[in-house]
Amino acid sequence: MKKLLFPILALLPALSFAQNAKDFSIKGKVANADANTKIYLVYNVGSNNVTDSSTVTNGDFAFKGAVADPVTATLFLDRKNLGFAKYVDVNFPDGRPSTTADGLAFFLEQGNMNIAIKDSAAKADITGSQLNDDNKTLKGQLQALTEKAKAISAEAQKATAEQQHSSAFQNSMQGKYKSLQAEQKSILKNFVSSHPDSYISLLALSSFGGPSPDVNELEPLFNSLSDNLKKSDGGRAMKAGLDGLKITAIGSLAPDFTQNDVNGKPVSLSSFRGKYVLVDFWASWCGPCRQENPNVVKLFNKYKGKNFTILGVSLDKNTGKDAWLAAIKNDGLTWTQVSDLQFWNNLAAKLYNVQSIPANFLIDPQGKIVAKNLRGDDLDTALEKYLGKI
Structure with a gap:
């Protein structure tokens, strides 16, 4: 489901505060605000977290600062003037917003914008910002x-x-x-x-x-x-x-890597050269991976006589070797399994830019990537395409 959400740019690292940083200005109004009302503006500049505040005076508030590229920001409305630290404790008791939290997520960019808050910050109107x-x-x-x-x-x-x-x-x-x-x-x-x-x-x-x-x-x-x-x-x-x-990318020569198998013996991807090999990234703790495993087992048994095999790469933790071995046994994964037991820091996963699992790469006998991220019927279709119908 993560693919169907609208995430902040996943390919980007924290943006640097570049030389082209220019001023921004926010002018706002809060309806029915009393003297105790405060507004907090939270955003990041590079790796630095910025928290600014403004007291609402006669219904008005304002912020000024500088950014290079646009950044995501949140405006919090504190009608009780709790102070930011206490506001967070009260409204985010377990790190997630409670029903009392009142915040507006928006994009902060260079130039001037206006924000009008009526009943709540979450439903505020933003004007003057094309972004x-x-x-x-x-x-x-x-x-x-x-x-x-x-x-x-x-x-x-x-x-x-x-x-x-x-x-x-x-x-x-x-x-x-x-x-x-x-x-x-x-x-x-x-x-x-x-x-x-x-x-x-x-x-x-x-x-x-x-x-x-x-x-x-x-x-x-x-x-x-x-x-x-x-x-x-x-x-x-x-x-x-x-x-x-x-x-x-599809068409590229698959990067080689070496990791230990379940017995501690080093296994290299290049040792499978001459066969079609599915490099399958998974983990014992990954629910979707475990649900997909029966399908992978079925297709392995279907095509293993056609110059095809699988190399499983687990993203289990160094404390999870027993769980990894148990999952291999319980799911009937009879092909070669390797892991450095470094969780998301698994070097092979980082080499292949694996951001979520299950993930897989189909590699031809010459070592080129011919398909990737195949699940369900798509995997069967791809294997039939390259290995022939059975």
Whole structure:
């Protein structure tokens, strides 16, 4: 479901506070505010967290500062003047917002904007900011998909244990998710094409790529952006991210790696040269991975006589070796399994830019990546394409 959300640009590191930082100004009004009301503005400049405050005077408040590229920010309304630290303790007791939290998430950019708060900050009106207008437009276009995604998620949660372990049910759900993702990509692609100079288009490109971006899809869209946007800090960071993705793009030579198998023996990917090999990233703690494993087992048994094998790479922790070994046994994973037991710091996963699991890469006998991120029927279709029908 993460692919169907609208995340902040996943390919970007924390943006630097560049030399082109310029001033921003926020002027706002709060209806029915008393003398105790305070407003807090929270945002990041590079790796630095900034928390600013403004007292509401005669219904007015204001903020000033400087940013280079646009940044995400949150405006909190504190009508009881608790002070920011106590406001956080009261309204975010477990690190998540409670029903009493009143905040507005928006984009902070250079220039002047106005914010009008009536009943709550969360429902405030923002004017004078093209960037926030663009964001509102895109969110509106994606709203119908969000509702569809909620309905599919609810259906999955209601499934019985038997259904959850059923290949037919899993393939059905995967088909529904794929349909939504196709709709999402169409909306995002159209937005980028019609807003080549909007910073929201960079964020749209990140959502378009999802946790397993394909540089062959993303690069043409990135190249269609305006020169100003591509030269921004965010644009340059995305370009660097795209260049990094080319290492594991379809058609590229698969990077070699070596990790220990369950007996502590080093195993290299290159040792499988001459066969089709599916490099399968998973973990014992990963629910979707475990649900997909029966399908992978079935297809391994179907094609293992056709010059095909699988190399499993686990993202288990160094304290989770027993769980890893138990999952291999319980799920019937009879192919070679390796891991450095470093969780998300698994060197092979980092080399292949794995951001979520399950993830996989199909590599041909010459060592080239021919397909990736195949699940359910898609994996069977790809194997049939390259190995022949059985």
